[in-house]
Amino acid sequence: MRRLALPALLALAALAAGCTMPERLALGTPRAQVLAKLGTPTLTAALPDAGERLLYSRQPAGQQVYHVDLDAQRRVARVEQVLTLEQFQALRLGQDTREEVRLRFGPPALVERVARFDGDIWTYRILELGEPRQAHVHIDPAGVVRQVLFTDERRGEPDSRAD
Template structure:
């Protein structure tokens, strides 16, 4: 019963978001058209050679972050879902920063701290082969990534309506 309720909420979320599906955007589409379909992006990041990235995040409730990369002529060149284990594995400890994590993944679903680490832990929700996971990016007070850890996302299935 719990899975059915989650499926209904997922479909409702798509309906409420105007049914704009990131993967359905066609390469070569003008930036203005993508903005009309997708709405205001979470972040805008300049790219080399005059291009621009529009980042659309479905955090904190969703498990996707999309990059819409535009060329210098403001035409869509690439759409990529980046909230993946591989993208988090690509983060470099002691090199990447709070700013680079924000530009790659957008705002986290949760920011928290623990006694055993001095700094913030940014938590992102993602899907890994159909399993709900969480990536925890440890960022020290200087803004440097120190480690990335993963956990399974645990749902409370003790719903009184089941």
């Protein structure tokens, strides 16, 4: 019963949020209205042709990061949820940098280190086909992405190996 309650509560919360959800922004919405509805973005970045990206992250608790891309007239041209398996698989190992990861996905839910890798591991919470997962981006000391791994996210479930 508890497993059913959480999705129902999340759905109810999403409905209550209404138009404050980035994916509900209409194309052409002015920047000022976006900020009034969504608040201050997690970060902003310049786009080609004088555009601007407003990045709204729900990390560390949530599993979404939205790009709200504005055109040169500062109106919504595109909205995209980017915490997807495909987006992480598109990272170019040995080429993409820490800053490119930050600008694409925002701050991670967790930064940690392990003995077998010399560098930081940035962990993002994602959903894959409705299942909670984690994407682990390994960034070496020079700030270059070296590896991306995916694991299932275990939340509050007993470890069957402990028996």
